[in-house]
Amino acid sequence: MYDLAIIWDWIAFAVRWLHVVTAIAWIGSSFYFVALDLGLKKVPHLPVGAHGEEWQVHGGGFYHIQKYLVAPENMPDHLVWFKWESYATWLSGAALLMVVYWVGAELFLIDPAKADLSVWQAVLISAGSLTIGWICYDFLCKSRLGEHPTFLMFLLFSVLVIMSWGYDQIFTGRAALLHLGAFTATIMTANVFFIIMPNQRIVVKDLQEGRIPDPKYGKIAKLRSTHNNYLTLPVVFLMLSNHYPLAFATEYSWIIAALIFLTGVTIRHYFNTLHATGTGPHWTWAVTVLIFILIAWLSTASTWDGDYDAIENQALTAYEQRYADAAGFEEVQDIVLGRCSMCHAREPVWEGMHWAPKGVHLETSADIARAAREIYMQSGVSHAMPPANITGLPAEDRIRIVRWFRSAGRDQAALARN
Structure with a gap:
C-alpha cells in the first residue's frame, strides 16, 4: 500500500509533464496567430477574398502567408486544423486535476476549517463548477450582450472575481487558485471545441458545396478567440501559483487572483497593439507594475493572530x-x-x-x-x-x-x- 504513494507521484509527474508540453504548443500557436492576424498588410493584387498578407522568415526560409476573412474561392487540397493543442492541454489538465486534487482530496482539496466536506462532495463541486461555468459563459456570449464585446468582457471579469471568492470559501488556498485557472481554461477550450471549430467546419462545408459562407460565423469565432487571447496569461499564472504560497496561502489570495486577470488585459493589450501598429502603448507596463506591487502588498497583509x-x-x-x-x-x-x-x-x-x-x-x-x-x-x-x-x-x-x-x-x- 505504501509504495502506491511513490507510483502515484510519478504518475502525477508524467501527467504534469504532458500538460506543460501541450500547453506550450497551444499557447505558442495562439500567440503566433494573434500576432500574425494583427500584422497582416493590405497590399495591391491580393487574390479575391484575401484580407491581407505577411512575409516571415524563420529557420532559414521565407514564408508567404495570406488570410481570407471568410474562405478562398476554392478549397485547398491540404488544410491544417489547429485544435489538438487545445484539446490535449485540457484533457491532460483534467487528468492532473483528478490525480492530484480528486484522489488526494483530503490532503490538497478539502480545507475543514472552511467547509467540512466529504471527498465526494468536494469532487462534485470541483467538476460541477467547471461545467456550470462554461454553460453560463456560453449563454452570456449568445445573448444580446454578444453585440457589446467590451461590456461582455467586463461582465466576464466580474464572474471570475465571484468565482475566485467562491473557491476560496470552500477549498484550500492552493486548490482555489488552481480551480480558478481550470475554470478559465475550460471556457477557453470549450470555445475551441463548441464554437470556433464547428463554425469553421460550416464555412468549409459551404465552400465545398458551392455556397457563399456566411460571415457571421467568423465574427462569432473572433469574439471567442479574443476572450481566449486575454485569458491566457492569467491562466498560466494560476497554474504556477501552487508553487508560491505568497500567491495562494494568504488572506487575500482571491483578490490577488482577480487582479492577475487585469494584468493579463494590460499585457496583451500592449502586444496586440504592437503587432497591429508597430508601437505598443507603454502606459500598460506602468499599470501592470503598479498592479503587481499591489498584489505583493496584499500577499503580506495577513491578519494571522498567532493563536x-x-x-x-x-x-x-x-x-x-x-x-x-x-x-x-x-x-x-x-x-x-x-x-x-x-x-x-x-x-x-x-x-x-x-x-x-x-x-x-x-x-x-x-x-x-x-x-x-x-x-x-x-x-x-x-x-x-x-x-x-x-x-x-x-x-x-x-x-x-x-x-x-x-x-x-x-x-x-x-x-x-x-
Whole structure:
C-alpha cells in the first residue's frame, strides 16, 4: 500500500509533464496567430477574398502567408486544423486535476476549517463548477450582450472575481487558485471545441458545396478567440501559483487572483497593439507594475493572530489521524521539530526567511500529521528536504520517517481487510 504513494507521484509527474508540453504548443500557436492576424498588410493584387498578407522568415526560409476573412474561392487540397493543442492541454489538465486534487482530496482539496466536506462532495463541486461555468459563459456570449464585446468582457471579469471568492470559501488556498485557472481554461477550450471549430467546419462545408459562407460565423469565432487571447496569461499564472504560497496561502489570495486577470488585459493589450501598429502603448507596463506591487502588498497583509493553541486543537480528519496514531509518530515529531520547524513555521526563525516554504507549517503534531505524505516524499524517500541537508538530518532519521509513514499504510490495509 505504501509504495502506491511513490507510483502515484510519478504518475502525477508524467501527467504534469504532458500538460506543460501541450500547453506550450497551444499557447505558442495562439500567440503566433494573434500576432500574425494583427500584422497582416493590405497590399495591391491580393487574390479575391484575401484580407491581407505577411512575409516571415524563420529557420532559414521565407514564408508567404495570406488570410481570407471568410474562405478562398476554392478549397485547398491540404488544410491544417489547429485544435489538438487545445484539446490535449485540457484533457491532460483534467487528468492532473483528478490525480492530484480528486484522489488526494483530503490532503490538497478539502480545507475543514472552511467547509467540512466529504471527498465526494468536494469532487462534485470541483467538476460541477467547471461545467456550470462554461454553460453560463456560453449563454452570456449568445445573448444580446454578444453585440457589446467590451461590456461582455467586463461582465466576464466580474464572474471570475465571484468565482475566485467562491473557491476560496470552500477549498484550500492552493486548490482555489488552481480551480480558478481550470475554470478559465475550460471556457477557453470549450470555445475551441463548441464554437470556433464547428463554425469553421460550416464555412468549409459551404465552400465545398458551392455556397457563399456566411460571415457571421467568423465574427462569432473572433469574439471567442479574443476572450481566449486575454485569458491566457492569467491562466498560466494560476497554474504556477501552487508553487508560491505568497500567491495562494494568504488572506487575500482571491483578490490577488482577480487582479492577475487585469494584468493579463494590460499585457496583451500592449502586444496586440504592437503587432497591429508597430508601437505598443507603454502606459500598460506602468499599470501592470503598479498592479503587481499591489498584489505583493496584499500577499503580506495577513491578519494571522498567532493563536497556535487553536491550531493544535483543530480536529484532524480520519486520513490525518491515522498518521498521528501510527507507530513512530512521536519519534518523527521530534525529528521534524528539530530539523524542519525553524523554516516551516508561521513565523520562521531561519535568518532571511519570512514565510514557510510552500506554505507548509510543521510546528505542531497536527501540522505534522497533515503533512505526512510530503514529509515522507521529501525527507524519507528522497533527500529533497532539508535543502542540501543544511540541518544535518541523518540517514537513520530518514529511515524512521519511512517506517512511520509505511506503518500507517499497513494499519490502514489491515483495517480494510477486517
